[in-house]
Amino acid sequence: MNKVYNNRAWWLILPMLLLVAFSAIIPLMTVVNYSVQDVFDAHTRFFTGTEWFKEMLNDPSLHAALLRQFAFSLIVLAIQVPLGIGIALIMPKSGWQASAVLILVTMPLLIPWNVVGSIWQLFTRGDIGLMGWSIRELGYGYNITSSPVDAWATIILMDVWHWTPLIALLCYSGLRSIPDAYYQAARIDRASRWAVFRYIQLPKLTNVLVIGVLLRFMHSFMIYAEPFVLTGGGPGSSTTFLSQSLVTMAVGQQDLGPSAAFSLIYFLIILLVCWVFYTAIMNMQKDKNQGGV
Amino acid sequence: MSDSLPTTPDAVRKQAALANNRRRRKTRSATRQWRRRGLMGAYILFVLLPIYWLLNMSFQSNNEILGGLTLWPQDFTFEHYAKIFTDSSWYMGYINSIAYVVMNMLISISVALPAAYAFSRYKFIGDKHLFFWLLTNMMAPPAVFLLPYFQLYYTVGLFDTHVAVALAHCLFNIPLAVWILEGFMSSVPKEIDETAFVDGYSFPRFFVKIFIPMISSGIGVTLFFLFMFSWVELLLASTLTSTGAQPIGSVMTQTKGASGIDWGALAAAGTLTILPGIMVVYFVRNHIAKGFALGRT
Numbered sequence: 001m002n003k004v005y006n007n008r009a010w011w012l013i014l015p016m017l018l019l020v021a022f023s024a025i026i027p028l029m030t031v032v033n034y035s036v037q038d039v040f041d042a043h044t045r046f047f048t049g050t051e052w053f054k055e056m057l058n059d060p061s062l063h064a065a066l067l068r069q070f071a072f073s074l075i076v077l078a079i080q081v082p083l084g085i086g087i088a089l090i091m092p093k094s095g096w097q098a099s100a101v102l103i104l105v106t107m108p109l110l111i112p113w114n115v116v117g118s119i120w121q122l123f124t125r126g127d128i129g130l131m132g133w134s135i136r137e138l139g140y141g142y143n144i145t146s147s148p149v150d151a152w153a154t155i156i157l158m159d160v161w162h163w164t165p166l167i168a169l170l171c172y173s174g175l176r177s178i179p180d181a182y183y184q185a186a187r188i189d190r191a192s193r194w195a196v197f198r199y200i201q202l203p204k205l206t207n208v209l210v211i212g213v214l215l216r217f218m219h220s221f222m223i224y225a226e227p228f229v230l231t232g233g234g235p236g237s238s239t240t241f242l243s244q245s246l247v248t249m250a251v252g253q254q255d256l257g258p259s260a261a262f263s264l265i266y267f268l269i270i271l272l273v274c275w276v277f278y279t280a281i282m283n284m285q286k287d288k289n290q291g292g293v
Numbered sequence: 294m295s296d297s298l299p300t301t302p303d304a305v306r307k308q309a310a311l312a313n314n315r316r317r318r319k320t321r322s323a324t325r326q327w328r329r330r331g332l333m334g335a336y337i338l339f340v341l342l343p344i345y346w347l348l349n350m351s352f353q354s355n356n357e358i359l360g361g362l363t364l365w366p367q368d369f370t371f372e373h374y375a376k377i378f379t380d381s382s383w384y385m386g387y388i389n390s391i392a393y394v395v396m397n398m399l400i401s402i403s404v405a406l407p408a409a410y411a412f413s414r415y416k417f418i419g420d421k422h423l424f425f426w427l428l429t430n431m432m433a434p435p436a437v438f439l440l441p442y443f444q445l446y447y448t449v450g451l452f453d454t455h456v457a458v459a460l461a462h463c464l465f466n467i468p469l470a471v472w473i474l475e476g477f478m479s480s481v482p483k484e485i486d487e488t489a490f491v492d493g494y495s496f497p498r499f500f501v502k503i504f505i506p507m508i509s510s511g512i513g514v515t516l517f518f519l520f521m522f523s524w525v526e527l528l529l530a531s532t533l534t535s536t537g538a539q540p541i542g543s544v545m546t547q548t549k550g551a552s553g554i555d556w557g558a559l560a561a562a563g564t565l566t567i568l569p570g571i572m573v574v575y576f577v578r579n580h581i582a583k584g585f586a587l588g589r590t
Contacts, residue, residue: 009415012407013423016467019404023464024430027441087336090329099578103571104337106581107344110570112525114542115563122350122560123343130346133362161343169581222434225527229546243436247528250440263437274432278425 034260052261061237062262065245066269072241073220076159080216083160084167085205089197091172102172105165117229120158124230144231148238151231155239158226163219167212174208175201207284214277221270242266344567350560358556373561383558386541387565389455393530393538394523396459397466401519402512405470410500412471413478414486427468435528438464443532453537458530462523469522470515477511478504510580517577524570541566 035053038046056062091105092098111119126132126143135142144151178200186196224243227233233240240248246266250259350358351373352366377383411417412424442461443452451457485507489499505512531543545562574581 003414003416005416007417009411009417009420012411016404016408016471017423019400019460019463020427020430020467023442023460024433027438027445030441030444031437087333090333092333101333101337102578102581103574104340106574107567107571108340110521110524110567110574111563112527112542112566114527114546115566118545118559118563119343119347122556123346128350128358128362128556130342130362130364161339165340173581218432222436224436225542243434243528246434246436247439250436251532256440259440263434267433267437270432270434271429274429275425278428 031260031263034256035264037257039256048257052257053265056258056261056265062245064237065240065242068238068240069221069242072156072159072223073217075156076163076220077213077216079156079160080164080167081209081213084164084212085171085209087164087168088171088175089201091168093176102169105168107165108162109165111162113225114229116158116162117226120154120161120226121230124154144235146235148235151235151239155227155230158230159220159223162226163216166215167209170208170212171205174205178204207281210277210281210284214274214281217273217277218270221273347560347563350556351564353557355555355557373557374565376558377561377565383541383544383562386539386544386562389534389538390524390530390540390542391569393455393458393462393540394520396455397462397523398516398519400459401463401466401470402516405467405474405515406505406512407500408467409471409474409478410504412475414483424471427471431465431468431472433464435465435526439528439532442529446533452533453535455538457533458538458540459523461529461533462526466519466522469518473515473518474508474511477508477514481507513577514580517573517581520573521570 036047036049038048087105091101108116121129123129124132124142124144126136132142132144141147142150144154182200183196186200191199222243223241224247227239227241228244231239233244246259246262249255249262253259349363349365352369352371353363354368354370354372357363357367412420438461446452446457446461451460481504485503486499489503490496494503527540527542530540531546534540534543541562545559
């Protein structure tokens with residue numbers, strides 16, 4: 001769409017801008033402020049420059065948390081994206097089944113995040129949980145409070161349960177926008193099922209998939225409540241992800257300076273990855289517009 | 294053509310092969326259909342099983358829960374639900390949660406509508422940077438803002454009120470709303486605006502009378518997403534409240550009594566947090582398919 005150049009549009013943006021600025025810029029500036037100072041109490045504080053940043057960047061426990069975080073995000077994306085596409089392909093397209101399946105599939109997305117943790121805690125406990133009990137009955141000593149492997153597997157399974165619906169629904173809506181004529185043409189050409197997927201469905205999905213991967217990356221990178229409730233970050237610190245390290249540092253230990261520096265580094269990593277995605281989306285839209293016109 | 298009688302042996306063979314193919318394709322598509330249903334069923338089972346387990350426990354007495362594994366409630370009880378609905382520290386959690394979610398939805402949608410219109414219709418100084426900056430707020434980890442929010446809202450005297458949580462959730466909900474609405478608005482042709490202005494509509498009247506009805510499904514979907522992200526967030530909501538506006542999520546974390554965790558009450562409370570979500574999905578089920586692509590397919 002060719003837009004009109006008009007700076008009065010700022011007036012339409014202004015209310016939103018004030019509100020977001022209140023809840024984003026002021027707090028962010030507080031964080032920046034803390035990150036360069038050593039605060040003893042309300043009146044005594046010293047300027048420390050980049051000291052906290054250096055300390056944080058050299059902290060081995062944070063390196064470990066960062067690595068875990070990336071590993072978690074990548075594993076989760078690698079499972080959820082293909083699975084989500086698969087589910088979108090087999091979801092019924094019309095009738096009451098379509099509505100029913102849609103509601104059932106969406107359900108996990110609308111459960112508060114800590115409740116998701118509780119649900120899985122109840123489900124996987126060895127004594128009272130269906131899954132934990134069943135696995136033990138099968139002869140495997142499943143225990144998420146002592147075995148890091150079990151804890152990781154459970155958290156990943158929980159995340160797959162929780163967030164695959166998002167990818168599935170995004171893809172489902174992408175698939176719904178493909179006109180029937182495309183499929184008819186494919187049938188006339190005797191295209192195989194794979195060819196239909198590869199040349200008709202997948203190209204239509206790239207747009208929504210980029211949005212999906214972006215959202216999933218973001219949310220998996222700031223995951224907090226679910227593992228906190230399920231494993232508490234344990235056993236040891238094997239499932240302590242970045243957000244939890246940050247909250248422990250900021251609220252638990254009250255280390256304002258280091259945690260502020262950590263916050264900024266954390267935020268910058270997310271920004272960097274998302275900026276890459278954002279430019280990819282924008283370029284894709286540009287290509288599409290040029291191709292279309 | 295193919296139904297007419299074949300005249301040469303070659304044609305007979307060809308027609309037989311065709312018929313054979315058709316039959317084979319039909320049976321193959323039938324088995325594919327069944328496989329499809331089977332896989333879908335398996336996935337639905339995977340989704341429902343943990344929820345079933347929660348539901349199961351919520352109807353069991355605590356003795357039964359701890360006594361051993363039972364696949365369905367043996368002595369069916371409503372005691373946990375009764376407790377939640379009669380104890381004000383429990384049910385106020387739900388009221389608080391719903392209060393700040395609704396407040397947040399109203400605030401977000403009312404400021405996001407004009408802003409999204411501006412982004413979809415006009416070019417102006419700094420529009421692209423502004424849009425990216427907005428999205429960055431969506432990406433901000435709540436843990437980063439935890440402490441500054443606490444201090445900010447404490448200083449302005451909003452700590453432990455619904456407004457504080459509603460405003461805090463604006464951080465990610467307003468950008469989301471602008472993003473979704475911009476997609477929907479951009480699919481409305483610009484000629485409609487121009488025609489309306491030629492017909493003598495003022496901007497506010499055009500916006501309310503013509504434009505908003507045209508993107509009503511987009512607004513519905515946006516409200517759905519606003520509900521979703523405000524309802525599920527807990528870290529900020531529990532940090533900004535103590536007792537007066539405590540969300541249900543943080544009430545649930547305090548179920549540890551003298552005799553350990555009250556599993557039954559936890560399960561019942563969890564079950565009740567799922568219900569509002571199901572209701573909301575039910576209302577928007579016909580728009581969800583389109584809306585999940587955020588107006589961008």
